[in-house]
Amino acid sequence: MSLTTIAVNQLSKTFGHHPVLQEIGFEIRQGERVALIGPSGSGKSTLMRHLVGLTRANRHRSCCVHVLGRDIQRAGKLVSASRVERCRTGYIFQQFNLAGRLSVLTNVLVGRLGRMPRWRALLGRFSAEERAMALRALQRVGLAELADQRANTLSGGQMQRVAIARALMQEAELILADEPIASLDPRSAREVMDILKRINEEDGRTVVITLHQVEYAREYCQRAIALKQGRLYYDGPIAQLTDVRLRALYDNAGLDELHRPSATPIPPATLRAAAG
Ligand SMILES: Nc1ncnc2c1ncn2[C@@H]1O[C@H](COP(=O)(O)OP(=O)(O)OP(=O)(O)O)[C@@H](O)[C@H]1O
DSSP states (O other): OOOEEEEEEEEEEEETTEEEEEEEEEEEETTOEEEEEOSTTSSHHHHHHHHTTSSOOOOOTTOEEEETTEEEEETTEEOOOOHHHHHTEEEEOTTOOOOTTSBHHHHHHGGGGGGSOHHHHHHTOOOHHHHHHHHHHHHHTTOGGGTTSBGGGSOHHHHHHHHHHHHHHTTOSEEEEESTTTTSOHHHHHHHHHHHHHHHHHHOOEEEEEOSOHHHHHHHOSEEEEEETTEEEEEEEGGGOOHHHHHHHHHTOSOOSOBOTTOOOOOHHHHHHHTO
């Protein structure tokens, strides 16, 4: 039986007086490839940020964000994590977040810092084995020949592939990609999506991708979680997300009740843990 990688229960977030997420709950199992979709402003990035503890949920007794076997936050309080625990989740941003003046290889090696002894991480001393590992990660994203080039000389698509190699170097079991292809041309977007699909299928890493382009979600992901105005609107196989429902998602045309064709029920143990 596959393990639970993400369990979210009763997650709400209000910025000022603006409710951005409202009572979100879902579970994602190990090895799934999930598209997180919804109109601009529906709360996708905010939800992703909650999964890594970059944003704190509203205080609510039953609110819990549980990732890779540990609480990230509970009842609106962040739970501290060790460096190694943090490495288990890789976060890929639309803006790549590379150090432009450093080489491509060094940017990939940076993914290893959290797993190195602190003194070596502070000095930035990487072993031959770590360099070989970084080169292998670059090979997997098709960029080994650019290892010595400065990161700021790369195209957007290449930068995003370096960011994925950095997550591989981190040995992240869960990859959260927040609009990874939003600023890329169709060919580069496809290359990035192909790589994310491959590392999901070949390594069994769980991948959650925020996407604006529904056609990519349909082509590359098995399951969709859709948000509309901060509420869970759909959770189920992407093949069952009908055109009518999709139009209603983006056109504001009603059909606002939650549709959950075969959503995985949250196991009782997780619910009990969430309730404290
Ligand atoms: N730190 C913040 N302070 C105040 N409001 C915020 C903050 N972060 C997000 N918001 C608001 O929360 C809402 C949801 O934003 P979010 O970025 O999560 O949506 P999104 O679905 O990812 O949108 P997009 O697809 O355009 O990136 C927006 O109205 C945004 O303005």
